[in-house]
Amino acid sequence: MTHEEARARLSALLDGALPDREAVQVEAHLEGCSSCREELAQLRTTVTLLQEVEPMKAPEGFSAEVRRRIERLAQATQHSPWTRLRAALSWRSWSWRTVTAAAAVVMVGVFAVNLLREAGVPGGATRVRMPELALDVSKVGEGARTLAQAVPPSAGPGEPVSMRRVIRTGQMAIEVERFDAAASRLFAIAEGAGGFVADSSFSDEDGVPRGTFVLRVPAARFSEVVAQVEKLGTVKRRQISGQDVTEEFIDLEARVRNLARQEARLLALMDRATKIPDLLAIEGEVARVRGEIERLTGRLRFLANKVDLATVQAEVSQKPKKSEGALWDFKQTLERVRTAFLNTVRQMLGAAESLVALAAALLPVALLGALAWWLLRRGFRRADRIP
Amino acid sequence: MTFDERDLISRSRSGEIEAFDLLVRLHQDRIYNLAYRITGNREDASDAAQDAFVRAYQALPRYREDAAFSTWLHRIATNAALDLVRRRPASTHGELHPEVPAGDNLEAVVDRREITRRVHAALGHLTVEYRTAVVLRDLQGLAYGEIARILQVPLGTVRSRLARGREAMRAQLTDLVSAEG
Ligand SMILES: [Zn+2]
Numbered sequence: 001m002t003h004e005e006a007r008a009r010l011s012a013l014l015d016g017a018l019p020d021r022e023a024v025q026v027e028a029h030l031e032g033c034s035s036c037r038e039e040l041a042q043l044r045t046t047v048t049l050l051q052e053v054e055p056m057k058a059p060e061g062f063s064a065e066v067r068r069r070i071e072r073l074a075q076a077t078q079h080s081p082w083t084r085l086r087a088a089l090s091w092r093s094w095s096w097r098t099v100t101a102a103a104a105v106v107m108v109g110v111f112a113v114n115l116l117r118e119a120g121v122p123g124g125a126t127r128v129r130m131p132e133l134a135l136d137v138s139k140v141g142e143g144a145r146t147l148a149q150a151v152p153p154s155a156g157p158g159e160p161v162s163m164r165r166v167i168r169t170g171q172m173a174i175e176v177e178r179f180d181a182a183a184s185r186l187f188a189i190a191e192g193a194g195g196f197v198a199d200s201s202f203s204d205e206d207g208v209p210r211g212t213f214v215l216r217v218p219a220a221r222f223s224e225v226v227a228q229v230e231k232l233g234t235v236k237r238r239q240i241s242g243q244d245v246t247e248e249f250i251d252l253e254a255r256v257r258n259l260a261r262q263e264a265r266l267l268a269l270m271d272r273a274t275k276i277p278d279l280l281a282i283e284g285e286v287a288r289v290r291g292e293i294e295r296l297t298g299r300l301r302f303l304a305n306k307v308d309l310a311t312v313q314a315e316v317s318q319k320p321k322k323s324e325g326a327l328w329d330f331k332q333t334l335e336r337v338r339t340a341f342l343n344t345v346r347q348m349l350g351a352a353e354s355l356v357a358l359a360a361a362l363l364p365v366a367l368l369g370a371l372a373w374w375l376l377r378r379g380f381r382r383a384d385r386i387p
Numbered sequence: 388m389t390f391d392e393r394d395l396i397s398r399s400r401s402g403e404i405e406a407f408d409l410l411v412r413l414h415q416d417r418i419y420n421l422a423y424r425i426t427g428n429r430e431d432a433s434d435a436a437q438d439a440f441v442r443a444y445q446a447l448p449r450y451r452e453d454a455a456f457s458t459w460l461h462r463i464a465t466n467a468a469l470d471l472v473r474r475r476p477a478s479t480h481g482e483l484h485p486e487v488p489a490g491d492n493l494e495a496v497v498d499r500r501e502i503t504r505r506v507h508a509a510l511g512h513l514t515v516e517y518r519t520a521v522v523l524r525d526l527q528g529l530a531y532g533e534i535a536r537i538l539q540v541p542l543g544t545v546r547s548r549l550a551r552g553r554e555a556m557r558a559q560l561t562d563l564v565s566a567e568g
Contacts, residue, residue: 008547009550011546011553012546012549015524039557042557042561042565043553043554045563046556046557047525047553049502049505049563049564050526050556051526051528052502052503052506053502053503053506053507053526054500054503056419057416057419058415058416058436059433062411062415062419062433062436062437063412066408066411066415066437066440066441067404067408069441070404073445197453198393203530203532205542
């Protein structure tokens with residue numbers, strides 16, 4: 001590695017953001033280059049200085065101003081549906097040729113975007129700047145929704161109903177073929193079981209996508225969910241635990257009952273107290289008891305949530321690719337084309353569905369309108385006949 | 388993401404403005420800081436940060452909870468700030484270039500205020516791309532992967548922009564960094 005190459009990598013080295021092989025090479029260069037060592041030291045100090053910068057507070061009344069703008073916006077859009085409807089109705093002035101051409105262009109465009117997305121072209125989606133769109137990873141969520149519909153909510157494994165309260169936790173590390181597909185599946189599994197993904201993080205630091213997903217699912221579906229998650233790939237590590245909190249539950253409930261009784265007694269006492277010092281003392285005691293009740297019920301709620309919703313933490317990593325050497329992976333290309341095609345079809349079906357839904361939503365309004373029109377006309381006709 | 392925040396997000400989504408108001412209060416300082424360091428002055432920062440929250444409110448139906456809400460906000464706010472910076476002529480960066488007295492003595496610059504002032508001034512001399520990378524990483528403390536998603540650029544680009552940006556900062560703060568090192 002040359003001096004310039006090493007120098008350009010010092011910043012990433014500071015953050016531990018270099019691939020291992022490059023880091024070793026830069027370290028080796030540093031051994032023999034005092035100028036780079038000095039530069040590294042100065043960069044480190046620079047970063048420390050940057051981190052020293054004092055954070056500022058948003059100006060006074062900031063959130064109120066945001067709120068005002070949002071409310072004004074909501075008022076403005078109330079007028080627009082009519083304008084939008086009129087614009088939509090003006091399609092009658094279009095010729096069939098224009099409509100067909102436009103549809104074809106849209107289809108080709110959607111297909112191309114899907115194909116680019118499949119191919120993982122970095123600039124594929126970037127060229128159009130849409131600041132308000134969700135992050136790239138949001139596609140995972142979209143996939144998950146469609147998948148979730150495909151997965152029928154299978155019946156629970158029929159666990160015996162018991163009064164034991166157990167916090168179930170599962171942790172597993174899984175190696176999968178395709179990270180994106182696995183991520184989609186995880187969301188689908190969570191939703192299919194009536195749960196959700198409470199937290200997720202992704203990284204693809206050295207070209208190997210990996211991520212951690214925390215699924216919260218109804219306790220009754222726990223083992224089923226674990227089995228589904230493990231089917232995603234090769235299980236590298238697994239840890240299942242169950243913490244029985246029945247005793248703590250019973251104890252907490254009893255203590256809350258006792259404290260509530262104590263509070264009621266104190267309140268009754270307070271009604272009868274006449275001297276100020278007595279009143280103050282009782283009031284202090286009431287506050288203490290109330291605080292304790294709140295603390296205990298908080299703990300109860302926390303436990304109940306943990307018991308009702310089991311936690312499954314999946315660390316997913318993608319298998320390192322082997323077919324790097326091949327000049328052109330025809331099978332993979334075919335797969336991409338296929339997926340892009342299916343995505344296009346799916347999106348068009350989605351659009352059609354929205355149209356049908358819109359028509360259905362408007363139908364009652366149209367019927368009412370027709371009825372009103374008919375009644376009005378009848379009224380007018382009758383009025384005409386009156387001499 | 389905490390449980391309460393998820394709750395606030397879903398309530399905001401169904402149009403509950405109180406819930407969104409709370410979300411704004413939770414994130415406004417961090418987002419304002421980001422906007423201030425990118426745009427360089429309070430007025431633009433306030434505009435950009437407000438724009439960001441209004442856009443976020445409108446885009447909320449499209450937000451999926453698989454990305455941290457704060458990262459998502461950072462992306463919107465970064466774009467809002469960059470929009471402002473690119474729309475305005477470079478000359479309005481006034482506050483970013485305060486006079487730096489020659490021959491600052493060390494005792495004075497050890498002061499955090501002074502460091503803040505010097506860093507802010509130095510940031511103003513960076514191109515907007517380098518400045519944004521440095522602000523996201525070293526002032527806002529985001530990870531490389533998050534920055535790549537926010538800026539919609541590959542990881543390698545984040546690395547190189549950050550390297551150039553930090554180098555430019557080092558060169559401008561050389562009296563401080565060489566004295567301490
Ligand atoms: Zn060197």
